[in-house]
Amino acid sequence: MANPMKILVIGSGGREHALIWKLASSPRVSKLYCAPGNAGISQLATCVPIPATDLASLKTFAEREAVDLTVVGPEAPLALGIADLFRESKLKVFGPTKNAAKIESSKAFAKNLMMRQGIPTADARTFESVRLALDYLEQCSLPIVVKADGLAQGKGVVVARTVQDAKDAVVNMLEHRAFGDAGRRVVIEDCLEGEELTLMAFADGKTVVPMLAAQDHKRLGEGDTGPNTGGMGAYAPAPVATPALRYAIMRDVLHPAIEGLSRVGSPFFGVLYAGLMVKDGTPYVLEFNARFGDPETQVVLPLLKTDLAEVLEAVVEHRLDQIHLEWSEESAVCVVLASGGYPGKYEQGLPIAGLQDVSGQDRVAVFHAGTAWKGEDVVTAGGRVLGITAWGSSLRAAHDRAYEAGRCIKFEGQYCRTDIAGRVLT
Ligand SMILES: Nc1ncnc2c1ncn2[C@@H]1O[C@H](COP(=O)(O)OP(=O)(O)O)[C@@H](O)[C@H]1O
Numbered sequence: 001m002a003n004p005m006k007i008l009v010i011g012s013g014g015r016e017h018a019l020i021w022k023l024a025s026s027p028r029v030s031k032l033y034c035a036p037g038n039a040g041i042s043q044l045a046t047c048v049p050i051p052a053t054d055l056a057s058l059k060t061f062a063e064r065e066a067v068d069l070t071v072v073g074p075e076a077p078l079a080l081g082i083a084d085l086f087r088e089s090k091l092k093v094f095g096p097t098k099n100a101a102k103i104e105s106s107k108a109f110a111k112n113l114m115m116r117q118g119i120p121t122a123d124a125r126t127f128e129s130v131r132l133a134l135d136y137l138e139q140c141s142l143p144i145v146v147k148a149d150g151l152a153q154g155k156g157v158v159v160a161r162t163v164q165d166a167k168d169a170v171v172n173m174l175e176h177r178a179f180g181d182a183g184r185r186v187v188i189e190d191c192l193e194g195e196e197l198t199l200m201a202f203a204d205g206k207t208v209v210p211m212l213a214a215q216d217h218k219r220l221g222e223g224d225t226g227p228n229t230g231g232m233g234a235y236a237p238a239p240v241a242t243p244a245l246r247y248a249i250m251r252d253v254l255h256p257a258i259e260g261l262s263r264v265g266s267p268f269f270g271v272l273y274a275g276l277m278v279k280d281g282t283p284y285v286l287e288f289n290a291r292f293g294d295p296e297t298q299v300v301l302p303l304l305k306t307d308l309a310e311v312l313e314a315v316v317e318h319r320l321d322q323i324h325l326e327w328s329e330e331s332a333v334c335v336v337l338a339s340g341g342y343p344g345k346y347e348q349g350l351p352i353a354g355l356q357d358v359s360g361q362d363r364v365a366v367f368h369a370g371t372a373w374k375g376e377d378v379v380t381a382g383g384r385v386l387g388i389t390a391w392g393s394s395l396r397a398a399h400d401r402a403y404e405a406g407r408c409i410k411f412e413g414q415y416c417r418t419d420i421a422g423r424v425l426t
């Protein structure tokens with residue numbers, strides 16, 4: 001029997017709660033910490049009030065507590081170089097170096113990598129000059145997509161239906177610096193049509209092991225309308241991801257991306273997330289992320305039978321080739337309960353009722369995102385508050401169970417989409 005592990009998870013959302021929940025079931029794990037965590041996470045792990053971007057304090061904490069493995073949830077600490085700092089200090093960390101994480105933190109870098117590796121994606125050009133970008137837009141066909149190069153918390157992409165909208169986006173990003181330095185450069189790319197799909201894979205620089213494919217629901221409103229959000233729900237496995245399509249994504253997207261990063265001296269260790277548009281059975285890359293997706297993780301991990309701690313350790317020790325992932329035959333659905341007003345302004349600190357009623361239910365997990373303790377009560381503390389995940393023998397069964405559990409939970413102004421997974425159930 002291998003040594004027991006003390007694990008630190010960094011982050012505070014539904015993704016991190018799902019990671020902690022899964023790790024808590026591992027016989028390998030002796031202690032779980034989360035920085036900073038949330039109310040739900042605090043029931044499974046010791047939460048430490050260190051922000052995810054305070055790298056120096058995180059490092060000090062990991063050294064002091066003799067943490068065996070640190071798992072990085074969000075993109076911001078990766079882009080700041082947390083993996084580099086931990087490795088220099090001989091601390092084991094699950095997540096890519098700053099240079100490898102550029103595949104997410106710079107859309108221009110990712111585009112260049114894709115071009116070099118022949119990875120199918122929309123044709124694109126990168127601009128720093130407002131004038132050149134505006135000139136270019138005069139001759140583009142519509143719709144056209146304008147993206148801030150850097151991290152913009154899911155708000156840096158405009159799918160423009162008119163030349164004026166595209167120009168406004170360029171001026172906003174390059175001139176008004178709406179996203180700060182993230183908008184120092186813009187990528188202007190052709191608009192792709194089709195069905196969106198996420199495939200995440202574990203990678204140790206060489207071996208690539210895919211998870212189940214999932215679909216997210218980014219828009220706030222029913223029928224994929226309204227503003228973009230952090231994600232209003234997800235399901236897995238996505239029926240559109242046939243074995244043939246998964247094979248094509250591995251061969252044409254994930255393997256070439258991992259190989260391309262190694263080739264430039266930045267081997268990728270962690271989870272590589274491919275955000276894809278599937279058209280006529282062909283996958284095109286919309287973007288890469290350098291970490292687990294949120295809320296995709298909340299539907300993928302409940303279906304994983306393999307011990308997650310073993311998988312994460314194998315990645316960090318560069319022996320992922322020894323790992324075979326086993327998956328349940330079931331399906332999972334996650335419905336996000338959000339604060340009224342999100343993704344705009346919303347109230348916080350509202351009491352959440354009904355959590356007890358759901359906690360014992362079979363094949364249901366309530367993953368907390370924006371929650372906090374106020375005395376003895378759990379209250380809202382963010383835009384996306386909870387993700388109700390349920391699983392069962394079919395997407396229909398998982399869907400019905402998730403919505404039924406969701407009905408037990410009440411807080412003022414709560415909002416959820418009623419059509420999560422609807423597309424594949426009709
Ligand atoms: N080339 C494209 N064609 C059509 N839609 C796109 C394209 N690029 C992005 N989108 C849409 O915009 C969303 C956000 O873009 P993405 O590149 O994933 O950036 P981010 O997640 O960093 O905001 C995508 O999920 C997709 O719906």
Ligand SMILES: [Mg+2]
Pocket residue numbers: 275287
């Ligand atoms: Mg995206």
